[in-house]
Amino acid sequence: MTDYRCGQCLRVFTLDEFNRLAKVTQRKSYYRDEKGNIRPLIPNKVEKKYVCPNCGYVFGSDPWRINHYVEIKSEGGREAKVRLSTVYTEVNVGTPEEPLWYETVVREVQCDYVKRYFTKKEAIEGHLELVELLKKGRFKLNFPRRQKPKLVVLEPPAFDKAAAVLDEVKAEEYKGEDPSD
Numbered sequence: 481m482t483d484y485r486c487g488q489c490l491r492v493f494t495l496d497e498f499n500r501l502a503k504v505t506q507r508k509s510y511y512r513d514e515k516g517n518i519r520p521l522i523p524n525k526v527e528k529k530y531v532c533p534n535c536g537y538v539f540g541s542d543p544w545r546i547n548h549y550v551e552i553k554s555e556g557g558r559e560a561k562v563r564l565s566t567v568y569t570e571v572n573v574g575t576p577e578e579p580l581w582y583e584t585v586v587r588e589v590q591c592d593y594v595k596r597y598f599t600k601k602e603a604i605e606g607h608l609e610l611v612e613l614l615k616k617g618r619f620k621l622n623f624p625r626r627q628k629p630k631l632v633v634l635e636p637p638a639f640d641k642a643a644a645v646l647d648e649v650k651a652e653e654y655k656g657e658d659p660s661d
């Protein structure tokens with residue numbers, strides 16, 4: 481079953497419970513134009529949204545999120561600007577046994593990369609990890625004709641992480657020595 485979770489008091493609702501929650505009418509905060517771009521409010525456009533009975537949080541209104549733009553270059557030197565988006569999903573994107581409430585995806589390009597998390601802390605770490613991967617060039621970027629650029633994020637194999645830990649250990653050891661000796 482699909483569970484929902486309040487973004488403020490973190491109370492979890494089953495789908496049945498969620499569908500019975502009181503609703504408020506809100507002005508639509510944005511809409512998507514024909515190209516899929518987010519546009520600001522259009523007057524008189526309203527929608528009904530569910531409200532947490534515990535704390536008044538309005539679902540789908542303004543969930544927690546981080547957006548981060550990174551400019552990347554293909555091997556051929558062509559550039560693309562990507563938006564890394566990490567959001568509080570409000571809906572369980574994991575399994576009933578292991579619920580997950582946060583998600584990182586890449587926007588503005590075609591990209592299958594997705595990471596999901598249980599806590600906000602994990603979500604922030606995952607977001608920053610993706611920023612690092614892109615800054616370190618761990619990706620393939622292609623420009624198919626008449627389509628958005630296509631990005632494949634290359635994640636480091638486990639031994640890479642081990643090597644990074646070893647580097648840190650070495651750096652620590654090095655700090656102990658006085659380079660002027």
Ligand SMILES: [Zn+2]
Nearest residue numbers: 486489532535
């Ligand atoms: Zn609540």
